[in-house]
Amino acid sequence: MVPVALGQMRRRPAAFVGLAVALFLAIATVTLFGSLLAADVTASASARRAATGPGVAVIAGAFGEIAVLVAFFVVVNALGFALRQQHRELALLRTVAATPRQTRRLVRGQVVTTTLLVALPGWAVGGAAARRFLAELRRLGLAAPGMRVPGTPVPMLVALAAVLAVGLAASAVAARRISRMAPAAALTAGSTEHGRAGAPRLLAGIGALVGGGLLLRLAATRPAEETDKAGQAALLAALVLLVAVALLGPLAVRLLVAVLGAPVRALAPGAGWLAHANLRGYARRLSSAVVPVALLVGLSGTMLIMTHTAGHATRATATGVTSATDVWLRQAEVALLTCFAAVSTVNTLVAVTAERRREFALLRLVGAHRWQLMRMLTAEAALTTAVGVLLGAAVAGAASAAFSTATTGSVVRPSRWPPPGTSSRARRR
Incomplete structure (x- = not known):
């Protein structure tokens, strides 16, 4: 089903632009706040004591819990639209003997492919935003002058894994309805x-x-x-x-x-x-x-x-x-x-x-x-x-x-x- 998934994305790129943007923002957001947490974890005890206020970890957690939830909310909404725009194509595959399992695999392949395509720019933007955010915290005295974003890839890998997990879970829910329909019913449901x-x-x-x-x-x-x-x-x-x-x-x-x-x-x-x-x-x-x-x-x-x-x-x-x-x-x-x-x-x-x-x-x-x-x-x-x-x-x-x-x-x-x-x-x- 991988060639079919890639073919769908090449024929209907507009259907995946919104999903790609949402996934990009989600990866950048998780990378941003993960990098801030990594900066606090790798900082020395004296650097943590030198800062005033709640600390970088607390600020990152307070920002991140809401921002990450909103990012995932946007991903789920965009994925639902991407599937709606190719409803008739998926229904046609069901009429030519594609099984429900194959339909779900097709949708999962599209999500994984889109996520991997936007991962690198998402990491780059998230890392740059983390450094900028930390610099502003240092200017306000909320972070120690010597605190820096570490070069570890752990926040990036965590961001990719989290976004993939959310995307795959959302794709399973979104593809469930059409994959469980009878082929003829799936074809007619697209127009009603x-x-x-x-x-x-x-x-x-x-x-x-x-x-x-x-x-x-x-x-x-x-x-x-x-x-x-x-x-x-x-x-x-x-x-x-x-x-x-x-x-x-x-x-x-x-x-x-x-x-x-x-x-x-x-x-x-x-x-x-x-x-x-x-x-x-x-x-x-x-x-x-x-x-x-x-x-x-x-x-x-x-x-x-x-x-x-x-x-x-x-x-x-x-x-x-x-x-x-x-x-x-x-x-x-x-x-x-x-x-x-x-x-x-x-x-x-x-x-x-x-x-x-x-x-x-x-x-x-x-x-x-x-x-x-x-x-x-x-x-x-x-x-x-x-x-x-x-x-x-x-x-x-x-x-x-x-x-x-x-x-x-x-x-x-x-x-x-x-x-x-x-x-x-x-x-x-």
Whole structure:
């Protein structure tokens, strides 16, 4: 199946560009934070004592746990699109006697090949980013002047192994549906969309919602002196809730499109009606486009609001976030997460549009003009963005409210600041 896998990649390179970018970012991210951990491990005891603050290992762990999860989330999303774009080809292989095992081997071969192609540039970028990040930590006094990124290949090998494991696990899940279908059913499924989500997906989505709620409670109940832990719990809760959005997306999308579709139809009776019908009829496809937008809004919004809230806490009570250095760290994390979410958004929207060429050609054949197609796509983009922004804003609002409760004692910053009970010494600080 290896020649078939390589042939698929040569014939449809656009289907694998998004996957390659996602895998590249994942390898670079794991290499970055793995290199920082290696720098701390190989540093001398005196070098560790010379630094102020939590230490390089703690900073790398706090950054890495969220950034790596987001990177893997982007990989899974990109892989799902790569398989959707070659659904008909995989179905044709099933009709000419390819077994389910051979189909899964084909998908695994594509994932392994793409990962190996981007490994070298991912290592190079991750290593360079680690050296740059460590230099900035040395400038801020969070790392000893003599601390350096070691030349060991262990972080690179760990990054490759971790990304391969995630990619292969995601490919097994993504290829499971088509490999278990009857050949004729697999061929016809490419032109239709199932209206109901499977019970395992619904259960997983409900479980993610419950897990996100528990993490929000954990963040909200942290004491004021554990602001950093509250921030990490709130950010992890936002990510878990975004996973729930991805799993339950088709259901949420249908409800929101039904509400938001009315004004779009009123503003553009022809193109708006067609856009609304397309989005309601292909809720799963819309959900795949909405998730990256929600990821971008949810994560960046959560981090920005948390940084703003922490800044107020710093100036008023000095109970957790204590310097401009911590604000810089949070801003760096915002930039990193926003980069991942933006790449995922662009990849997804490009893939969604590319796979609809036959649909656009059919509309042109029945008399649609180019400007009418553009108006329809504009209306669809507006609805997609609005749904994604609403879902992301809901996640950001919930996570930020939990963090604000832990930091200030209130969901929103109280008018009496600092809160009642703060000592006069803390007020003077």
